[in-house]
Amino acid sequence: MANNTKRDVPMIAIIGGVVVLLFVAQATGLAGDPPKPQPTPTFTHLASTGPSNAYRLMMAETDVKKRLRDPSSADFSAMTVHNDVVCGTVNSRNGFGGMTGQQRFISRMGVMTVFADDVAGDGFRETWNRVC
Template identity: 40%
Template sequence: MKKVLIIALLVGLTGCGKSEAEKARHVSEMKELRYNQMAEEFVKSHLKDPDSAQFRGQQGFCGEVNSKNSFGAYTGFKKFIAADKNMIVMEDDLSPQEFQKVWDGVCK
């Protein structure tokens, strides 16, 4: 009986340290997912065919999107920064140098 109590106590103490770290990691992951979802919604609202949107490489409000144009063809992945539903900057909205400067300042 004492062995069971000692093992339970050790497992409980070991779990305490991890649970705080796990909670912090979970909160961070949930925040990242929420930012990704918001960015996707913002970007989709500006696309010709939002249902065709494919996202990759997202980190918060930055990432890449590929979607269909007016002719029904995919345009290829383009970087975006979506800070707000009214403040979306796509890679081809600025010169390559200007966009890279903004990308480096916001997304890295």
Template identity: 35%
Template structure:
């Protein structure tokens, strides 16, 4: 009799588990298309790496911070990370980590002010630099371009992950080149925030392969003043 009860209980548990599996919407599974929220890259290697990270992070305890969860995920997905191509036009593991820490994996995880969730739409918005024309002047950065600027600035920082971005503005000259000025606060070598510092640079490339070359990053007062003067002279601020 006891054996019969055990079988009945086990059968009930199996049916309940099966019902739970059936009730799961397959569309909720995180895939390459979802990964384009994190990056505008079309590389399967990049997207597969992000999918791997999300799979691990989503199964870590909710009380664990995203940074700690991501560290665990990076260890689990290290083989996929090794397949990432070292190219200026593609994000590396550090770039991807920074993107996820700032914007998360899905819409709603990050702030729209940081360009989060705009990568799919922005890749279609970007147009190649135009030939010399009267259209030179203030330029509205797309979400992809904003992310490219932030990624470029992070690479120039001693503690990229700690970066807190302030305002960002851009202008295009008569040759079609787009220059960007903004501010960023990040930690120094001693682990303390140094306050918002100005930066200046230029967009390179276009579409999903757009990048940002930093020409100047504030530090001492004279450097910051020089950068702000360039930004004013170019009509950016």
């Protein structure tokens, strides 16, 4: 009988170890179905979404600041995004150190930025009313 007990101890240890391994595998998801592959975004998908509005606003501020005498003093307000055009106003310091007052602008990302004072007549106002 002493011989049977010695054989039973390793067998019980092996069965116990297998049960523990199965429990751990189930708890950690190792025994479950393999994960389904996630679809990878394609370039077409990324290109169709275009830049975010936050990026458009940042680019408009950068383009407007290039046109100002004191870019660090720029105070932007009333900025809105309409497709790829940003409309807004900016106040900044002039050459005498005083503030210019709110100037309206229209900026098309990386293409052109126009201030109201750049356009003679009603051209800017008409464009502002149509686009902004």
